[in-house]
Amino acid sequence: MCSLSDYGCNNNDDKVLESMSTSLTDTKVCRKCKCKDVDVLLTGQSGYCNMCFLTVTNHKFRAALGKSKIIRHGDSILVDYTGELNSTVLLHMIKAGMSESTHKKLIFKTTVLYIDDVLLNDTTHESKNNIQCKIAEQTKNFGFDCYVVSLSQVLSKEDVLSIRQIDDQSIGSNNNDEQFREILTSLSDSTSRADFLDKLRGKLLVSAARKLNCNKVFVADSTMDIATKVLGDICLGRGAQLSTRAAFCDAQCADIKILKPMRDFTQQELIYYSECHMLNPVKSKKIEVTIQPATSIQALTYNFTVGLESQFSGTASTVMRTAEKLSAKSSKDNQDLENNCVLCNASLDSVSSDSGVTAMKAIEVSRLVSSKDATARTIVSDKENKLFSNKELNQCQSNNQGCCNNNSNQCGYIDSKIEQLTTEDVQKYVCYSCKLIFRNSDILSKLPASSLFAIQQRLAFNKMKDHISDFLL
DSSP: OOOGGGGTOSSOHHHHHHHHHHHHHHTTBOTTTSSSBOSEEOTTSOEEOHHHHHHHHHHHHHHHHHHHTOOOTTOEEEEEEOSSHHHHHHHHHHHHHHTSOGGGOOOSEEEEEEEEOGGGTTOOHHHHHHHHHHHHHHHHHHTOEEEEEEGGGGGSOGGGOOOEETTOTTOOOOTTHHHHHHHHHHSSSHHHHHHHHHHHHHHHHHHHHHHTTOSEEEOOOOHHHHHHHHHHHHHTTOGGGHHHHHSSEEOOSSSOEEEOTTTTOOHHHHHHHHHHTTOOOSSOOOOHHHHSOOOSHHHHHHHHHHHHHHHSTTHHHHHHHHHHHOOOGGGTTOOSGGGBOTTTOOBOOOOOOSSSOOHHHHHHHHHHHTOSOHHHHHHHHHHHHHHHHTOSTTOOOSSTTSSSOSOSSOOOTTTSOGGGOOHHHHHTTSOHHHHHHTTTSOGGGTSOHHHHHHHHHHHHHHHHHHHHGGGOO
């Protein structure tokens, strides 16, 4: 039981006032060393001196790598470097970790990759070369090898991916740039374009990691970045992917793992860290979404999250921690390649089950009922019934639109041309939210060649399985 003396109400007012005065003066003293003045005052936390703040941040970074037990000695790490604040701090922390003593030293091979996305902006050739020269100089000062690849290279196959060292002066315009611009222009709205670019960037990172013989990828997403993407994914129909988006490790690809070592850092901590070490990012973070009215769901969620974080500190961390605990029931059961989306590598949620009522069936029924033309509604209904029953998935078409060639003895399991794929074939291996990206455009002409080739392989595998099923006991 508590007594009045525990609350200091037993005629000890002088002691209470003294304790309150000492607690107020403690805010001016570093919470760690208790002797130096506060140099860094974080929102919702006590202050630190510069030395203690750097010690705490370095420990947080090393703890994120250590407690996951994913990083092994001799691993090859590919760092996604954008030239902005987050990735610059990430490179500096890796460099600081490699210069520690023997028992604390980070031992893994680090390769830096810069994805050239200047084609998304009206940037001149001189400005593009200037940015790449600054990035080459900065990564050289950190002591890392840096490579560059154009974002439009994602449209090419993985085996012909062109990755060059950033100081190579022979880097010129890519043949896919014009096609890439046309694809982005043909998308219906800014939300679809932003979502499509995010998935293409992740796909290009995985392909580049395989090309450079790296088994893990570091991305510099902070707490605010992850919270913003989580809320945006909910609005875009990617609720089943929240745990993967917020988790430290994204292991949707079997051979490449995407890690987020900066996920526990707030944006304020990164700013103070760069000021303490006098880091100069090459690029500034795009903040035009906070100045102009939001034109996409991603921009709207960014404004919403930043506004909440400014009023209630810890909002972004709460969103991230909550999303990490949410996962779909089927996410652990469907880990094979056949059940993953060819664009985002997430588990397919558009495959309808034979029993029970699913959300996907309800969406299709609602779309059919709201159709104005009764004839078109009947035709679409027949097609959807075929898709739901999944009986004609492995049947070869007799015309040139099928997946078989004219030679009946060679069904073209792997050698069939990409142009022979149909829209129905592609729709089977794309998740619901990725379908929304191409809801007003032709998905067959927008997907990268690597994704179309993956669909081609899956169709060929299904045909082969269907052919030999009668001979299995």
